[in-house]
Amino acid sequence: MVKQLTYFFSLLMLVGTLFSCSPTRNLSKGENLLVANKIVFKDKHERKHLSEDDMSGVIRQKPNRKILGLYRFHLQAYNVVSPQKLEEKNQKKKARIDKRNTRRIAKGKDTLEYKPHWLDWLRNTVGEPPVILDTVSTQKSTDQLEKYLFNKGFFLNEVDYDVQYRHKFGYIFKKLFHDSLPDSVEVNARTQKVVIHYNIRTRSLYTINKFQFTIDDLLLLDDVKKSVKSSLIIKGAPYDVDKIEAERDRLTSSMRNKGYYQFQKQFIYFEVDSSLNKHAVNIKEIITNPASENEADSVKIHHKKFRIRNVYVNTSYDPKSSFVGADTLYALDMYFLNFELLRYRPELIADNVFIKAGRYYNEQAENYTYTRLAGLKNFKFINIDFEVIQGAGNDTLGYLDCTIRLTPSDRQSLAFETEGTNRSSNLGISGNVAYKNKNIFRGAERFEVRLRGGLEAQQTSNVSVSSDDANQTVSEALPFNTLEYGGELSLYIPELVFPKKVYNSFRLPRYNEPRTNLNFNYSFQQRPDYTRTISNTYISYLFSLTTKNRNNFIFNPFDISFIRIDKSTAFQERLDEINNSFLSASYNDQLITATKFSHIWSNERQLRSNSTSIMTNLELSGNILSTIYDVTNQPKTNGEYYELMGNRFSQYTRIDSDIRIKKFLTKKTRVIYRFFGGIGIPYGNSEVLPFVKSYFGGGSNDIRAWQARTLGPGSVPDSLDQGIDQIGDILIEANVEYRFPIVDFVEGAAFVDGGNIWLLNEDEQRPGGKFEFDRFYKEIALGAGVGLRFDFSFLLIRIDGAFQIHDPGLIEGERWIFEPKDIYYQTHGRAYRPTFNLNLGINYPF
Incomplete structure (x- = not known):
């Protein structure tokens, strides 16, 4: 305990030291810390096609990085370590290592490797030297900005700069403060912090007046005419060198797709005439012939x-x-x-x-x-x-x-795998033994047999489990409270397997990557509340469309699952005590005969680029069976529902959509937006959705200020005291997460999560759980927090901590964290404490 407290207070002292250090403490007289570059437009000419990110990219000197845009952590880590003291520590440590190695050599042992003091790592790996103002680099940045603007069509642009100094009372100008700087530079002697303002006057924008092409080889005329119809150079558009270069690449690719194997982009060049005196240019695209292979022969030859x-x-x-x-x-x-x-x-x-x-x-x-x-x-x-x-x-x-x-590659393989898991916000570990045959029928069919076992830490009810309950041995004997094992057989076929007449009618081109998956899997799960077995088999068809964006389609015509649940005595008693028929029905045995359709759209072309992805799922279950039973006048069990093989089959429709937007602020910082909405409607042969098809709120991948399955539905109080997983028919959720680098493999995050689950129908045991348009927005749960991501390449471990900001489980008027909690105090007999939830996860939450 004493050791842990020592580490804790040492960490507090280090953090306090980092925050208290002045970022300019180690600067010499006449040196000034660059804290910001600002681009200031001095006129109002059109500049919609300009990118301030690109303009910032050509500036040579960049300020030291900030965490969350607020704190220069890396600069402070560099400054907190004195180089003189660090050198002394390294010398002392090296002397100790040398002394120990002398004794080890005498004893015939291997020598120890010298590693610098850990403060060396803090200063030189985590730390970042201060960026000191260099006016030579500033002037070169001004020249680069002029070139950038010229290439974007602002031929008459002007760029200059001035430097403002930062004072504790704000920005003020002081041009003659220091003799070592130009007159345009302003510095504060106390803080030694400067901000460079790049003043830009774009003047008029030059646009494209006329675009034409010239061809030396008239045999290319027809093919070039067809290609030019898709030209990126458009009359009336701004002059843009990047667009001209992209047009060169596009035309080259187009010609090579028409059979011109030896066509290269050096055969294309452009002439630009800007002498029209009306802020417009004429562009001529010229396609030359290749030279003869005989250097002495200057005659041009045809493109073949x-x-x-x-x-x-x-x-x-x-x-x-x-x-x-x-x-x-x-x-x-x-x-x-x-x-x-x-x-x-x-x-x-x-x-x-x-x-x-x-x-x-x-x-x-x-x-x-x-x-x-x-x-x-x-x-x-x-x-x-x-x-x-x-x-x-x-x-x-x-x-x-x-x-x-x-x-x-090797046709057959046998692999042993271990992995961290994070399913439905439950953390665990698992092991797999997998046999794989990549070409079992000589058609690149991939056959796999997989045996797996794993442990998970799941939320359990707060009721005691009797000593004679077999489930108790799992939670007591293992660090995790859930045991799972099972097996899977799968066959991957690189084509669509349909009856021949159907296949010939709807056959897709091979470049749409059609494929078929046949799968059967069995899973046994034992947790303190119940034991569950799931038998599932399905066939799925997958293919994509060749558009500029990714469009993947997955169709499962048959997806059959049989779920058997054996509830523990204590859990059954808890269900009986709650006496909620709808909730109890969710934990009954389930037979699901579903048809699924999924569409995934994404415009992501590069790993580190802005992108949007949308995944939409539609699932129908029990409709065909119910229709057959109705048409054939089959008897209903107890006059209420149909059964198949002694089991009540589920009938429902479920649809949801997951939208994710990724925006890069810099090369290494980004903001991720996520929106999710879903609804499941039970009908006909079902009164409630199956447990595995219901929605839940909370957990490490959702609304992280709440534990998994403890949020909602609606304004129902948090369920930890009830001891039953809370599920619903509707889920609405939104997340915003800002991700930024800290050092090497460590990434930080700040996030806000919001959402909730609701019921479609009124439930007397869960008042306030039904979705109502006039109040659902008042029942949105909000949580905010920060986290760390440790990226080990093969595995990303995530730690997130979040506070509940708006709790719909409290009465109106006390839901916000800053509102008084008088009624809460009267009801619970204790003061309200803001809830903090710590999550440990695998991979990114979204």
Whole structure:
């Protein structure tokens, strides 16, 4: 205990020291700390297409980083360590290590490695040296800003700068304060903090008056005309060098997709005429001919279109050997080399190769081929080469041979895996034994057998468990209170498996990545409240659409689950005590026969770029069975519901949508917005949603100020005292999280979560739980907090702490944390204490 207190107070002293240190404490006279760069526009000319982030990016000197935009933690970590004292500590430590190593060498032991004092890590790894004002760099930044604005169409722009100094009473100017700085620089002698203002006068914006193209080789005319229709250079648009460069890349790619294999972007250049005297330019796009291969011959030659003559595929290529067997099979318009070693059906390879003999070369087809072959997950290396056939064709038409070399990966594997889990906000560990066969039927079908076992820490009821209850041994004997094990069989097929007539009618092109998954899994879960077994089998079809954005579709026509729940004696007694028929029904055995459809849309093209993703799910269950039973006049059990194989099957419709928006503020800081809404409607053969299909609030991935399944529904008080998981039919949730780097593998976060769950129908045992339009907004729970993320590449561990800011479980007038809690005190006999919830999670929450 004493040791823990010592560490705690040492940490407090370190944090206090970091916050109390002046950021300019180590600056010499005449040195001044740069604390901000500000871009100031001095005129009101149109500048919608300018990016202040890009403009800030060309400024050479950047201020020291801030955490949460408020505190220069890294600078303070650098300043808190005296370099003289650090050198003394390092020398003393090195002397101790040398002394110990002398004794170890004498004893024949290995020497110890010298590592600098931990304060060296704090100063030089965590810390960041102060950014001292350098007016030479400032002037160069001014020049770079002028060039940037010129390239954006502001040909007459002017940029200068002045420097303001920061005073404890605000910003004031003092131009003649220090002789070592230019007159435009203003400094405060006490704080030595300066802010550079880059003053920008854009003047008039030059726009595109006319765009035309010129071609030396008239044989390109038809193809170029078709391509220019999609040009990025548009009449009336602002002049923009980046758009011109993008147009060069676009036209190059377009020509290569039309068969011009040797076409390169150096054949394209632009002439810009800005002498019109009306703030406009004329742009001419010029396409030149390639030069002759004979350097002495200055005659230009034609751009050739290239056809594919032959396609060769070697599916057993060994990069360490150049041997190619004589056995070759010609089938499906391609040659299969080393046919005796061919592990795959030729049809599989042909369906995933878009480079076809007799067609013109197409760069997009080459990229599709690579992507599809990689998607089979059967090859370690994939290499696609083209060879120009000398002497074939003429001045305008050439021929290519394409060779595809595929190096197979191991067909079978057996793996042992351990992982951290975070499912439904329950933290745990699990282990897997997985057998995998990547090509079981010679069609790249992937067959997997997986056995798993794991432990989870789940919230339990606050009721005691009798000593004769078998569930008690789990919670007492293990650090986690939930034991789970099971197995899974799955078969992945790289095509849509439909009846032949249906498949031929709706067959999708191969580049839409159609695939079929067949799956059966069994899970046994034992926790203090109940024991649950889940048997599930499904078939799913997956495919994507080739648009500029990602569109993935998942269709599960059959998804059948049988859930059996054996409640503990104490848990059953608790349900009986609550006497809520709707809640009790959620914990009964369930038979779910669902059909699911999911659509995932995303415009993310790069890992570190602004993006939006939307996932929408629709699930229907029990409708077909119920219709069949109604049409055939089957009897109902107790006159109330139908059963299948002795079990009441569920009937409901469930739809929800998850929207995530990622905005990068800098290269390493970003804000993530998440919005989630869902509703499940039981009807017909069901009075309530199955427990596993209901919504819940709280937990490490949702509203983090509440524990999982303790929030709501509506204004129902928090359920920890009731000892029953709180579930609902409706969920509305929103999250905002700001993520910023701290050091190396450590990332910080600040967040606000809001939302709640509600019931569709009134429940006498849970008054206030029903969703009502005139009050639901008053029942939104709000929590705020901060967290740390430790990214170990293979695993990201997350710690989040959050306070309840607005608790809908309290009466109106006392829900906000700052409101008086008089009635709460009268009801509970104690003062209200703000609730703080600590979450430990795996990976990001969203």
